[in-house]
Amino acid sequence: MSGDLLQGFVPHPEDQRQRYIEHGVWDNKPLWTLITDAHPDRPAVADGEHSLTYAELLAQADALAAGLLAAGLRTGQRVVLQLPNTTTFAVVLMGVLRAGLVPVMALPAHRLAEIEYFIRLTEAVAYITNDDQQTLVRQLQSASLPLQHIFVTNAPDGRDSLPMGDSDEFVPPPVNPCHPALFLVSGGTTGLPKLIPRTHNDYRYNAIRSAQICGLTADDIYLATLPAAHNFPLACPGMLGIFAVSGYVVMNRDPSPEHGFKLIERYAVTATALVPALAQLWSAATEWETADLGSLRLLQVGGAKFPENEARAALRAFPGALQQVFGMAEGLICYTRPGDNPDTVATTQGRPMSPLDELRIVDAEGKDVGPGEEGELLVRGPYTLRGYYRAAEHNADAFSPEGFYRTGDRVQLTPAGDLIVTGRIKDVVNRGGECIAAAEIEQHLLAHPRIRQAAIVPVPDKLLGERIGAAIVSAGLPPTLAELREFLAARGLAAFKLPERLEVLATMPVTAVGKIDKKQIIRALPTKRLCQALSTADTIIRLISI
Structure with a gap:
């Protein structure tokens, strides 16, 4: 990756990198090895219309990677991805990664202000979207931007401008596992969203460790209900965590309980993730929807505080399945664990997933508070960023001198080590x-x-x-x-x-x-x-x- 594109990327310090490698949490592999290490004949991803095995997913990804490089894109360059939940999302993400390019994970809801900002900030040379975004495509075409290519896929008339090459002859270029694999979008606290560089090492660990915590195996079938570009359905454990165990991902563009329940019954879905508002709706819908939900063993709820009364309602609606998740695209992920007692699941947001996560809870003066006292959560660890991309001024406030990320969340720590989120400091x-x-x-x-x-x-x-x-x-x-x-x-x-x-x-x-x-x-x-x-x-x- 060229030095100019790395400018503004804040890596983990050398002593921390060595520690994470010595402890085996960083394995120095490209992120895309999650699919090359998977069993080739097992089903990988479906969307209700199309289905791909791991071998087919890899072949299509390599064809795209070969086509992108033949079109003139170079290793390390940025590509803005804005795609809905379909099998194409998985193909494009893996194809961009296999080409050594770095995707910027835009959400389907983003519009010109955000997309233009991402392109300018990262000097992105390509934008990949689907036919849903034709208005945005026209706006970008008329803007003065460094874009060299706009690729539109899945048009109703069958048009697909993705450049596909020869997958049989493709060899992925080498990448540095300590460099950014992709950029996630932060909610931010000032101005436009900040971009979060996630490296191959830290994001592989994020996905693999999450899959371990959730007890995923090759027999699990994950329903991607939330927009897949979010960190939560992408790697907590999400699509990438399922790939890490050779499991099966079902992509879903309609999060209604009526449609979601039908997919759970059709595919015998075992796991999915929701935000609290959807979890509330799904819990209520179990009273009138007739689909068989007996396969569902893991219902993750995160993205915002899940009120205790709603958590208990979800426990009743989905017995034994609820898992509270507290985390951020910047890094730290906390989970309640399978087997936790119902009170812990209903009243806490879980505990950190890694033994190498370092947490501090501090008062307004930055001093550590005592057990059970409320304070701001600070964190650093093997999958938490050390700086937003090209945001030096913001980073000076967002991180402590010791490299702890100031989350802006007010929390308490229970005697058992679980976090309770009590509020927010950030605006x-x-x-x-x-x-x-x-x-x-x-x-x-x-x-x-x-x-x-x-x-x-x-x-x-x-x-x-x-x-x-x-x-x-x-x-x-x-x-x-x-x-x-x-x-x-x-x-x-x-x-x-x-x-x-x-x-x-x-x-x-x-x-x-x-x-x-x-x-x-x-x-x-x-x-x-x-x-x-x-x-x-x-x-x-x-x-x-x-």
């Missing part, structure tokens, strides 16, 4: 499992000609956990909520980031040091229902699927 809204930086939306709001000041705050919501509330001080006639949403959408902001509540204030409350006092704004919000309140299960599915 984000966690909407249905999507962490959204308040500052990013605020910057866009301040571009509106009739807004003088703006603050984004979380609004509690029974189904999504939090919704996006906007408080503004206007310059003249204040815009309506509909006008604001239209304005932000026109600026290329993803739909899941659009405010769902608008409060117009005469003046913005401030703290003693002159900063906007968001706590006072939240306390002053009336308890009336949100203007965009969810009213049907279909609306919940649509919002989570965005």
Whole structure:
């Protein structure tokens, strides 16, 4: 990988790298070896229409890798991937990795503002998407960007612009396992989403260790219900963890219980992962849906705090299957374990998966708190990043001098070593499992000609956990909520980031040091229902699927 593309990548220090290698958690293999080490004749991935064995997945991935390199792409260059949950997602991801390219894992919901930012930040030379994103493709084609190629797959008329070469003659180029294998997208806390470089070594370990914790074997069948570019359904253990044990992944584009339950019955699915809002809906749906769910032994719930009452409802609806997951694309993953007592599963967010995870819980002055006391969680370890990509100024605040990542989560540690997440320090809204930086939306709001000041705050919501509330001080006639949403959408902001509540204030409350006092704004919000309140299960599915 060329030095210019590595500029802005923060590696683990040499002493830490050696420690992880000596302990056997880093094995110095490319990430793509998860499929080359798998049993070639076993089924690897399906999407309801197509199915591939591991041998077929590898052959298609190699054909794509050969085609990408023949088209002029070079090892180490970045490629933005924006694909839905289909077998094509697996083929493209593995093909890009086999070519020695580095995918940027964009979500299907991202729009021009985010995609353009990813391209510019990483100097991406290619963008791969499907026909769902034709509007975005046209916008990118007319923008002044360093893109050399746009590849569109799965068009309704059969068009597929992926460059496929000769898989029989393909030999993957060598890669450095300590270099980035892919970039995940962070919810961030300031401005646009930060990019998280995950190396071959750390992400292989992330997937393999997660599969071990969850007891996955070659007989397991995993339903990818959440967008597969997320860290949770990708490697916790997700698709990559299933590949690590030669298991079977079923890709799902419709997270409704009606459709999901049918897939569980059809494929005898044994494991899946949901965010709390979906878990609540799925639990309720077991009362009226008739599909046979007896094969499901592992129901992971994460992405946001799972309230105890909802966790207990899930325990009743899916006996013995619930696993709480607390983690972040930046690294640390905590799991409750199979066999934990129901109270532990219902009331905690689990414990770290690696014996080499180092955790600190500190007060506002950075001092370690005592057992059972609340504080901010700091972490470092073999699969936690040491810096966001090309974000030196942000990294200075996001990491301690010793290299601990400041998660921004308030937690307590139980005597048994499990974490309880009690709140958040970072200025984000966690909407249905999507962490959204308040500052990013605020910057866009301040571009509106009739807004003088703006603050984004979380609004509690029974189904999504939090919704996006906007408080503004206007310059003249204040815009309506509909006008604001239209304005932000026109600026290329993803739909899941659009405010769902608008409060117009005469003046913005401030703290003693002159900063906007968001706590006072939240306390002053009336308890009336949100203007965009969810009213049907279909609306919940649509919002989570965005």
